[in-house]
Amino acid sequence: xxxxxxxxxxxVMGMTNKKSLKCEQxxxxxxxxxxxxxxxxxxxxxxxYSLEERVENNSVPSRFSPECPNSSHLxxxxxxxxxxxxxxYLCASSQxxxxxxxxxxxxxxxxxxx
Amino acid sequence: xxxxTQPDIHITVSEGASLELRCNYSYGATPYLFWYxxxxxxxxxxxxxxxxxxxxxxxxxxFEAEFKRSQSSxxxxxxxVHWSDAAEYFCAVASDTGRRALTFGSGxxxxxxx
Numbered sequence: 001x002x003x004x005x006x007x008x009x010x011x012v013m014g015m016t017n018k019k020s021l022k023c024e025q026x027x028x029x030x031x032x033x034x035x036x037x038x039x040x041x042x043x044x045x046x047x048x049y050s051l052e053e054r055v056e057n058n059s060v061p062s063r064f065s066p067e068c069p070n071s072s073h074l075x076x077x078x079x080x081x082x083x084x085x086x087x088x089y090l091c092a093s094s095q096x097x098x099x100x101x102x103x104x105x106x107x108x109x110x111x112x113x114x
Numbered sequence: 115x116x117x118x119t120q121p122d123i124h125i126t127v128s129e130g131a132s133l134e135l136r137c138n139y140s141y142g143a144t145p146y147l148f149w150y151x152x153x154x155x156x157x158x159x160x161x162x163x164x165x166x167x168x169x170x171x172x173x174x175x176x177f178e179a180e181f182k183r184s185q186s187s188x189x190x191x192x193x194x195v196h197w198s199d200a201a202e203y204f205c206a207v208a209s210d211t212g213r214r215a216l217t218f219g220s221g222x223x224x225x226x227x228x
Contacts, residue, residue: 056215090158102160103158106157
């Protein structure tokens, strides 16, 4: 248990659906991240929030929409996804955004887009 | 831009044998380097990190890594592998220029034979 909880663990959706991924951290951290993990590719940073403010958007398509209502919760809203968006979506948190910060990861949401 | 290369996609070792996983980075100044491990169905867990000082760093689970500036490498080692070490290992780098969040390599999958 890392203190970062992601729900749901698995999600299957059609291309016209709208769904949301949820991440919650119980560590009192100030920074939260979304990463995408596709087969045989490096982890891709999608979004970074620091103190509830988005500080990085790594050229992610607009069909992915993040939301950080407070420092403990992070959402990823999904709509009109494509099959190539099927991947493991990992949430992480860190105390701050220092360069030597340790990231704490959730177990991920395995997303399948049909 | 910073980048990380893990040349070995897949490695198989026998239980009790020594292990070395390779990592090369591309970055001009002193990087902040990390090794993370991901067990099946789980998020990533930090094994160790380096950002200054002694170039040989010790981590959890008996792992160590050595920073070699001349070779732009940060290889992970373990003298005697246990079956529970079977997992995917990711090298990552952070920098103080450009993007501050971690850049990950594509990972090395470790199999341990009895």
